[in-house]
Amino acid sequence: MGMDERKFRILQAIIDDYILTAEPVGSRTISRKYGMGLSSATIRNEMSDLEELGYLDQPHVSAGRIPSAKAYRLYVDTLLQKGQIPSEDEVSIRRHFQGRARQMEEVMDQAAQVLSHVTQYMAVVLPPTGNSPRLQTIQLVKVSSRSALVVIVTDGGIVRDQVITYQDPIDEDTLYAISRALTEQLHGCSMEEACGKMPDLMQRLHENGEVLEGLSQYFTSRRDGNHRSHVAVGGASNMLTYPEYSDMEKARNFLSLVETRERLASIISQHGNVSLTVRIGPETGIPEMEDCSIVTATYATQSGRHGTIGVIGPTRMQYSRVLAALGAMGQQLTDLFGVTENEEENQQKER
Amino acid sequence: MGMDERKFRILQAIIDDYILTAEPVGSRTISRKYGMGLSSATIRNEMSDLEELGYLDQPHVSAGRIPSAKAYRLYVDTLLQKGQIPSEDEVSIRRHFQGRARQMEEVMDQAAQVLSHVTQYMAVVLPPTGNSPRLQTIQLVKVSSRSALVVIVTDGGIVRDQVITYQDPIDEDTLYAISRALTEQLHGCSMEEACGKMPDLMQRLHENGEVLEGLSQYFTSRRDGNHRSHVAVGGASNMLTYPEYSDMEKARNFLSLVETRERLASIISQHGNVSLTVRIGPETGIPEMEDCSIVTATYATQSGRHGTIGVIGPTRMQYSRVLAALGAMGQQLTDLFGVTENEEENQQKER
DNA sequence: GTTAGCACTCTCGAAAGGCGAGTGCTAATC
């Protein structure tokens, strides 16, 4: 007994129906709604086979069948083979980003919002990370006579800023001079390298030791790449719509997980640099998400940095739609950050 | 029939018990657990009176009584009269912020986290707003030859930065010169005033019209004070713990409201500049929160700007504990932003 | 190989009934 064409079509019908209704599917339903001119009895036999093959589960004897994780896997794999399905959602995604190019975090938030709205599941957007960013410009901005704001521009955009304070007042011109010196010395360095160079610099600019001290701490704190600035989440409450989470305890655990952004980010970013991944139910390896699937896509900024976007929904999610939406959104973000941040031509001119 | 001492104590006992159990309280329970040497029959009579006075509700004839919003109001008012109750939570709050002074948003997030953890309700932290911030320093940081990052420092700390782009390349020294000129001209201005001054400036520095154009747009976008940078939320999932939200539909609506941060922020920030407010159930005026109470406190940074912190929980929340925690956290944040940002001495020296 | 028919299983929802918590009233007591 193997998996023939007919079995496959029946399985597909079952999955489609289950995605729609979240109820176990019976042989009669398939026979009528998805026809193929077969009687329920025949379907029944096939379903029995499919169960034995591990594609279907039966909650109890007198209920219909439910697709297993294995079934979804097959379903998604064939979906992926066929190539991306274009969709009308793509248009609505495009429309949301027309015009104003905003700040990165705003875009991320908006992307999560749109994605969750389009799919009706939960969406997560992570900022670009990867090959540790190279310093490009360092600038100290005077806040008061005894404190300054450190602004660091990396090749991949802006790293967050931070206030440093010191005892001896420093005026603007001096700050500017320090900034120039620092930029000159540290241009093109990674955070680690910058850490290494700091002692040397502190000797050279010893009269401003205090400033450099603060800066040094800052580099150290950012060195470990795991500092994720912002995690945008949208539509978490959508998950409560689905019967999968009608159990309060489950829902609570899930939302509690979503609230710890670091953990969520690490879950979402676990794709082996594959641009489009689908993890189904147990494949996620996360107890709170045993009834969930996670679909991720990546977007690129210039300089090879990649961000991740993901959709989390019940295992019976509308994969084709989610895949399409994620693809479209990934493209959209790539375009967006390409335009906003892309300065390759200019940089080449400069050299 | 009036509200005498004994009635009040009985009412208090009922509220205390209901806060603990979320179950209607019967006369027998009060008689036994909260003694006072009265029999259940006497309590019963008093409860009947209290119901007539509008302090108690009865879900149905053969159930115990439930405190009404009016009862909570009385309860909270006397709590407030007695003055702040010190608590052991204060210590745990203090401990969380020892050492490292971090970036504002991090502190906010952390505050929301701690607050929700201590109270077991949901916590919200809003950044300081108020008397529209005055520009202090404007600095353009080179990102590439054709784009720069605008960093604006206001008297109240840091305003977000934004990238502007332009056609003609500008080098660092020119950017610095522009920055100096802008700072000189716009120091002490509000966003609106800055908007007004821009046309004039654009004439004077006409060769850099493009940069100023971008800047002008930026000012305009920030002019309307409703631009709230960040809303920190913690413990939203805690709300699912309480039987008040065992109804999925309610829970969903609530969480959906929480997800739209603007709306949440506007709800939390609706305190008439009173440093400590309690809104109980219907007093909130928000349908999704009819079973909730909102407690807010404010914290101050220098220059008279105020931020808001709030806790949202079921109407039967542990008010005394929440009030204490909020008070402690408000103080903590005031101290923190006082130390980090407070430069009053220095500023006075400068003048 | 496919299908009709049938007995069987098991869940779900409604109805029924008992339990228990709590009340209000009355009459006795302090």
Add this chain to the structure above:
DNA sequence: GATTAGCACTCGCCTTTCGAGAGTGCTAAC
């Protein structure tokens, strides 16, 4: 006059029961 014991009564909730309905597996016929 306030307090309390006693008692009848109410009503939500829990459990049980039971029938309906959906679905299956098997067998025998096509």
